[in-house]
Amino acid sequence: MAEQRSSQWYAGTDRNAYIHRAWMRRGLPAHAFDGRPHIAIANTASDLTPCNAHLNEVAESVKQGVYEAGGIPLNLPVVSLGETLVRPTAMLWRNMAAMAAEEMIRANPIDGVVLLGGCDKTIPALLMAAASANLPAVVVPGGPMLTGTFRGQALGCGTDVWRLSEEVRAGTLSPEQFAKSESSMIRSRGHCNTMGTASTMGLLAGALGMVLPGVAGTPAADSRLLEAAHDSGRLAVEMVAEGRTPSAILSRGSFLNAIVALAAIGGSTNAVVHLLAIAARLGVELTQDDFDRTGSAVPLLVDLQPAGRFLMEDFFRAGGLHAVLNEVKDLLDPAALTVTGQPLVSYLDDAEIWDREVIRIRAEPLQGQAGIAVLYGNLAPSGAVIKPAAASANLLQHRGKAMVFDSIEDMHARIDDPALDVDADSVLILRGCGPKGYPGMPEVANLPLPTKLLQQGVRDMVRICDGRMSGTAYGTVVLHVSPEAAAGGPLALVRTGDVIVLDVPGRRIDIDISAEELASRVPDPATVSAYAAPTRGWELLYVRTVGQAHTGADLDFLVGASGPDVSRESH
Ligand code: FES
Numbered sequence: 001m002a003e004q005r006s007s008q009w010y011a012g013t014d015r016n017a018y019i020h021r022a023w024m025r026r027g028l029p030a031h032a033f034d035g036r037p038h039i040a041i042a043n044t045a046s047d048l049t050p051c052n053a054h055l056n057e058v059a060e061s062v063k064q065g066v067y068e069a070g071g072i073p074l075n076l077p078v079v080s081l082g083e084t085l086v087r088p089t090a091m092l093w094r095n096m097a098a099m100a101a102e103e104m105i106r107a108n109p110i111d112g113v114v115l116l117g118g119c120d121k122t123i124p125a126l127l128m129a130a131a132s133a134n135l136p137a138v139v140v141p142g143g144p145m146l147t148g149t150f151r152g153q154a155l156g157c158g159t160d161v162w163r164l165s166e167e168v169r170a171g172t173l174s175p176e177q178f179a180k181s182e183s184s185m186i187r188s189r190g191h192c193n194t195m196g197t198a199s200t201m202g203l204l205a206g207a208l209g210m211v212l213p214g215v216a217g218t219p220a221a222d223s224r225l226l227e228a229a230h231d232s233g234r235l236a237v238e239m240v241a242e243g244r245t246p247s248a249i250l251s252r253g254s255f256l257n258a259i260v261a262l263a264a265i266g267g268s269t270n271a272v273v274h275l276l277a278i279a280a281r282l283g284v285e286l287t288q289d290d291f292d293r294t295g296s297a298v299p300l301l302v303d304l305q306p307a308g309r310f311l312m313e314d315f316f317r318a319g320g321l322h323a324v325l326n327e328v329k330d331l332l333d334p335a336a337l338t339v340t341g342q343p344l345v346s347y348l349d350d351a352e353i354w355d356r357e358v359i360r361i362r363a364e365p366l367q368g369q370a371g372i373a374v375l376y377g378n379l380a381p382s383g384a385v386i387k388p389a390a391a392s393a394n395l396l397q398h399r400g401k402a403m404v405f406d407s408i409e410d411m412h413a414r415i416d417d418p419a420l421d422v423d424a425d426s427v428l429i430l431r432g433c434g435p436k437g438y439p440g441m442p443e444v445a446n447l448p449l450p451t452k453l454l455q456q457g458v459r460d461m462v463r464i465c466d467g468r469m470s471g472t473a474y475g476t477v478v479l480h481v482s483p484e485a486a487a488g489g490p491l492a493l494v495r496t497g498d499v500i501v502l503d504v505p506g507r508r509i510d511i512d513i514s515a516e517e518l519a520s521r522v523p524d525p526a527t528v529s530a531y532a533a534p535t536r537g538w539e540l541l542y543v544r545t546v547g548q549a550h551t552g553a554d555l556d557f558l559v560g561a562s563g564p565d566v567s568r569e570s571h
Contacts, residue, residue, distance in 0.1 A: 003035065004035055004036070004037055004038070004111045004240070005109070005110070005111045005135070005564060006037070006038040006109040006110060006111050007035050008109070009109035010024075010033040010109060011033075011035065015571070016569055016571050019571060020109065021033050028072065032072050036070055036071055036072060037070075037071040037072070037111040037112060037236075037237050037240040037241070038071065038072045038074060038109060038110050038111050039066045039071045039072065039073050039074065039110065039111065039112050039113065039114060039233065039236045039237060039240070040074050040075075040076040040105060040108065040110040040112070040113045040114070041059045041062050041063065041073055041074065041075050041076060041113070041114045041116060042076050042078045042101055042104075042105065042113050042114065042115050042116065042126055042129070042130075043055055043056070043059050043075055043076060043077050043078065043116045044078055044079075044080040044081075044116055044117050044118070044119075044122040044126070045059065045077070045080065045116070046080035046082065048080070048082050048085055048086075049080040049081060049082035049085075049118075049119050049122070050082060050084070050119075050186075051082065051083070051118045051119035051142065051145075051190065051191035051192070051198060052080060052082075052116075052117065052118045052119050052122060052142055052191075053189065054142065054189040054190070054220055055116045055118065055142055057226070058116055058140060058142065058225065058226065058229045059075055059116060059229075061226040061227070061229035061230045061233070062114050062116070062140065062229045062230070062232060062233040062236075063075075063233060064230050064233065065229065065230040065231060065232060065233025065234040065235075065236075066114075066233035066234070066236060066237055067233075068230075068233070068234060069233065069234040069236075069237035069238065070237060071111075071112075071233075071236070071237040071240070073233060074108075074110065076104060076105075076108070076110075076113075078097065078100060078101040078104065078126070078129075079093070079096060079097035079100045079101065079125070080097075080119075080122060081093050081094065081097055081119060081120070081121045081122055081125070082119055083119050083120045083121070083197075083198075088438060088439075088440055088442060089438065089440040089441065089442035089443065090119075090120060090121045091121065091435075091440045091441050091442065091443075091468065091553070092438075092439060092440025092441075092538075092539070092542060093121070093440075093538075094121040094124060094125050094128075094277075095125075095128075095277075095542070095546070095553075095554055095555050095558060096538055096542075097121065097122070097125035097126075097129075098124075098125040098126075098128035098129045098132075098277075098554075098558065099129075099555070099558055100129075101125060101126055101129035101130075102128070102129035102130075102132045102133050102558075102562075105129060105130070105133040105135060105564075106133045106562065106564055106565075106566060107566065110135065111135065111136070111240045112135055112136035112137065112236045112237070112239055112240040113130060113133075113135055113136070113137045113236070114137070114138055114139075114140060114232055114233060114236050115127070115130060115137055115138065115139045115140070115210075116140050116142065117139065117141065117142060117201075117202075118141060118142025118143065118190070118191040118198055118202070118220070119142075119191050119198055120191075120196070120197040120198050120201065120270065120471070123139060123141060123198075123201040123202060123205055124201055124274035124277065124278065126139065127139065127205065127208075127210065127246075127274075127278045128277055128278055128281050128554070128558075130210075130246050131246045131247070131250065131278055131281035131282045131561060132281045132558070132560070132561040132562060133561075133562070133563070133564055134245045134246055134247050134561055134563050134564055135245060135564045136236065136239035136240050136242075136243070136244050136245055137210070137236075137239075137245070137246055138210065138211065138212065138232050138235055138236050138239065138339045139205045139210045139211045140211070140212075140215070140225075140228065140229050140232045141201075141202030141203075141205060141206070141211060141215070141216050141217070141218075142190060142191060142202075142220055142225075143190050143191070143202065143217070143218050143219050143220035143221075143222070143225050144190050144191055144192065144193040144198070144199055144202075144217070144219055144220060144311075144312035144313070144316075145157065145186060145187055145188045145189060145190030145191065145192070145193050145219070145220055145221070145312075146187045146188040146190070146193070146219055146221050146313050147187060147193060147311045147313045147314070148184045148185055148186060148187035148193075149184060149187075150180070150181045150184040150185075151181075154310075154311060155181065155184055155185050156193065156194040156305035156306070156311055156472065157185060157186065157192035157193050157194055157196070157472065158192050158194055158196050158306075158470055158471075158472025158473070159194045159196075159305040159306040159472045159473070159474070160181075160185070160305075161185070161472075162446070162470075162472070162473055162474075164178055164181055165178065166448070166449070166454060166459075169448070169451050169454055170451075170454040170455060171455065188219075188220065188221040189220045189221055190219060190220025190221060191220070192472055193311040193312045193313060194304060194305040194306055194311060194312070194471070194472045195265060195266055195267055195268070195302065195304040195305065195306065195307065195312070195315075195471065195472075196268055196306075196470065196471035196472035197268040197270040197271070197470070197471035197472075198471075199217070199267075199268075199304075199312050199471075200262065200265070200267035200268040200270070200271050200471055201268075201270075201271060201274060202216050202217060203216045203217055203261060203265060203267065203321050204258045204261060204262060204267065204271055204274075204275065206261075206321050207254075207257050207258040207260075207261035207262075207321065207325065207344070208249075208250060208254045208255070208257070208258050208278075209249050209250070209254050209257075209336060209337050209338035209339060209344050210246070210249065210250070210338075210339060211338075211339065212228055212231055212232050212235060212339060212340070213322070213338055213340065213342075213344070213347040214320070214321075214322055214347065215228040215232070216320075216321050217312065217315060217316050217320045217321050218316060218320075219312065219313055219316055222316070235339060235340065239339060242341065244339065244341055246282065247282055247561070248337075249337050249338065249339060250278075250279075250282055250284060251284065251333070251335070251336055251337075252279075252284050252285060252286065253333025253335055253336040254284075254333070254336040254337070254344075255275055255278075255279050255284060255286050255290070256290065256294050256333055257325075257332045257333055257336050257344060258271075258275055259275070259290060259291055259294045259295040259371070260294060260295060260298050260325075260328055260331045260332060261321070261324070261325060262275075262291075262295055262371065262372070263295035263296070263298035263299075263300070263370045263371030263372070264298050264299065264300065264301045264302065264324050264325070264327070264328050264370065265301070265302045265304070265321070265324055266300045266302050266304060266307040266308070266366075266370055266387075266389050266390075267471070268470075268471025268472075269372060269385055269387050269468065269469055269471065269479060269480070270443075270468055270469075270471050271471075272288060272291055272372060272385055272480065272549075273441075273468070273480065273549055273552050273553050274552070275552075276288065276550075276551060276552030277552030277553065277554045278552075279552075280551065280552050280554060280559045280560070281554075281558075281559065281560065281561055282561065283560060283561070287550075288374050288383050288385070288550045289374055289383075291371065291372040291374060291385070292371070292372060292373055292374040292507070294371075295370075295371030295372055296369060296370075296371040296372065296373055297369050297371070298328060298331065298369070298370055298371050299328075299360075299362060299365030299366075299367065299368055299369065299370060300365055300366045300367040300370030300389050301324050301327055301328070301359055301360045301361075301362070301365055301366065302315060302324060302358070302359055302360075302366070303357060303358055303359075303360065303366055304358075305472070306390055306471075306472050306473060306474040307366070307387075307389045307390050307474065308366060310357075310358045314355070314358045315358055315359070317354065317355065317358070318353060318354050318355035318356075318357075318358035318359045319351060319352055319353045319354050319355070319359055322347060322348055322351035323351045323352060323353045323354075323359050324359055325344070325345075325348055325351070326348040326349075326351040326352075327353075327359075327360075327361060327362040328362065329345060329348055332344065332345055366389075367388075367389055369388075370388070370389045371388075371389075372385050372386070372387060373385065373386050373387075373388055373504050373507060374507065375478060375502075375504065375507050375508060375509040376507060376508065376509070377501075377508045377509040377510035378490055378510050378511055378513075378515070378518055379464070379481065379490055379491060379494070379500070379509045379510055379511050380478075380481045380482060380489070380490075380491070380509050381482075381483070381489070381490065382482040382483055382489075382548060382550045383480070383482050383550045384464075384478050384479065384480055384481040384482065384509055385478070385479060385480045386476070386477065386478050386479070386504060387477075388504055390473070390474040390475065390477075391460075391474075391475065391476035391477070391504075392460040392475070392476050395460060395461070395462050395476040395502070396476070396502070396504040396505065397502065397503050397504065397505065397506075398425075398427070398462050398476075398501075398502045399425075399499055399500070399501050399502075399512070400425040400426050400427040400462060400499070400500055401425070401426055401427065401496075401497055401498070401499060401500075402426070402427050402429050402494050402495070402496055402497065402498045402499070402500050402511075403420065403421065403422050403426050403427070403428050403429065403496055404429045404431070404494055404495065404496045405428070405429065405430045405431070405447070406431060406432055406524075406526055406527045406530040407431075407432045407433075407530035408430070408432075408433065408438075408442070408444055409530075410530065411430055411447055415447070415448060415450050415451075416450060416451045416452075418452055420450055420452070421496075422450055422453065423453070424453060424456070424458045424461065426461065427461070427462045427463070427464060427500040427502070428447055428449075428461055428462070428463045428464070429463075429464045429465070429491070429494055429500070430444060430445065430447050430463070430464070430465040430467070431465070431466055431481075431484075431485035431491045431492060431494075431527070432466070432485055432486060432527070432530040432531055433445070433465055433466050433467030433484075434466035434467060434481070434482075434483075434484020434485065434486055434487065434489075434548070434549065435484065435542075435546040435547070435548065435549065435553045436484060436486045436487055436531070436532065436543050436546060437466065437484055437485055437486030437487075437530075437531045437532060438467065438532060439532040439534065439539055439542055439543050439546070440542070441466075441467050441468050441484075441549065441553055442467050442468065443467065443468045443469055443470040443473070444465065444467045444468075444469075445463060445464075445465035445467045445468060445469040445477050445478075445479035446463065446469045446470065446473040446474070446475050446477050447463055447465070449461055460475050460476055461475075461476065462476050462477075462478070462500070462502055463475065463476065463477045463478070464477075464478040464479075464481060464491075464500065464509070465477070465478070465479050465481065466479075466480070466481040466482070466484035466485055466486075466489065466491055466549070467479065467480075468480065468549075476502075478502065478509055480549035480550070481509075481549075482548045482549045482550040483548050484548065484549070485523070485527065485531075486531040486532070487548060490511070490518060492523040492527055492528075493511075493518060493521040493522075493523060494511055495521075498511050498512070498513060499511070499512040500512070541555070542555065545557060547559075
């Protein structure tokens with residue numbers, strides 16, 4: 001049997017090898033340490049991450065597969081992030097989860113790792129960790145939940161919370177009916193069933209080649225997920241034998257394939273910061289502009305909420321990711337590999353669309369050009385993004401007066417003031433919500449519309465923010481404005497009443513003032529006082545070292561990889 005990394009701990013007759021083996025013996029026989037691969041199951045199961053709570057059962061299936069292939073499976077609980085619960089925002093902790101997982105993968109006697117994630121930040125954090133530790137790794141996405149219904153209508157997780165809550169504010173749904181919908185929202189185990197960030201990142205892990213082909217998008221409650229988990233355990237053992245590491249799989253072509261997939265599925269804007277961060281861990285050249293260059297001309301083929309009608313259960317039934325990728329096969333890098341060692345495109349030949357309402361054929365797309373548009377201008381010198389597929393077509397070229405909010409608290413305090421000086425053409429600006437300013441770049445960019453405008457029937461307005469937007473949200477929202485206000489970006493200099501010019505076809509976002517006037521402005525003290533000023537702990541480290549959105553918002557000292565080697569012994 002080939003020399004394993006774990007043999008550095010277990011092989012030999014000296015005192016240290018004795019210690020390493022003895023404390024692990026609790027039921028493991030002597031031959032568990034004879035050089036067979038030890039596979040960690042990086043497990044984000046947690047009762048406080050409800051979308052991932054079922055992953056312990058998935059881990060059991062992985063274990064069976066590892067054993068069957070002759071390996072030793074080892075559960076490795078890692079930091080878990082529940083999108084709906086953790087404060088101030090799960091994104092503040094993505095890099096911490098990635099750092100902790102990377103270090104625990106490297107620090108322990110393991111040869112390969114199966115990554116179990118689901119809720120939004122968990123798969124990105126695990127992929128960042130695996131990229132930097134560079135041991136053979138395969139993702140098992142936890143999968144979306146089944147479709148819940150309320151009053152005979154399907155409920156989209158997240159998307160319908162926004163929609164129903166806006167209906168309450170508009171007076172067209174009673175608070176009692178709204179409360180009743182709560183118990184119908186979450187039908188089963190699994191993550192949000194819209195094309196939100198969790199669905200997007202699970203599918204993009206597949207498009208990157210990091211999931212057993214055909215598995216991404218399998219609903220959490222579908223027994224085929226456990227079968228896939230079993231097979232992924234077997235595969236992890238094979239990957240160790242062949243030395244198939246993330247750096248051997250993930251190329252620039254893999255990331256461009258993921259960008260094509262992101263556009264065709266109408267995926268979350270959050271994928272921009274996550275893919276940039278993962279690529280930077282690997283040293284793969286990828287910029288925000290690649291999303292526009294490669295993805296913006298790709299047709300939208302998937303009719304899922306929030307951009308469309310259906311949900312992930314429908315998507316899987318209709319043929320899933322491979323059916324979509326087969327329609328855009330000519331846009332994919334044929335050389336990009338998967339965890340099996342075979343190219344992604346080699347798995348697409350027998351992919352079929354079983355429901356052309358849910359997944360469209362290339363000749364009949366939902367939109368001819370989807371993807372992410374990257375905007376530049378005097379408001380966003382390093383760029384900002386917008387998802388035109390989730391925006392109102394009539395607002396993609398727009399001029400309007402700014403209404404500026406310095407913080408989320410300022411917005412909440414004033415947004416429903418009947419005296420707020422806004423109309424349907426106003427541009428709502430929320431700043432202080434970038435990586436440093438909040439801190440953690442929360443999903444607040446789709447700020448609610450003023451009630452008085454909702455009551456007039458207004459359902460969308462141009463909104464601009466240095467934060468992110470939930471993948472389940474929709475609207476004409478310019479987000480990830482970079483540099484953020486708290487990092488000295490011109491977003492800090494906008495004043496209520498300034499005219500904002502949005503031109504998505506022209507890829508521009510500007511304040512309509514002269515360069516001289518902009519240069520002469522300084523931020524208002526009230527604006528600056530809204531930024532986070534942590535004094536200790538993770539938040540202090542984060543604010544000091546986090547990068548801007550257009551680079552992936554990783555910590556500067558985590559960019560890159562250290563590989564799997566550890567030179568010193570603990571005893
Ligand atoms: Fe976990 Fe939506 S809250 S995926």
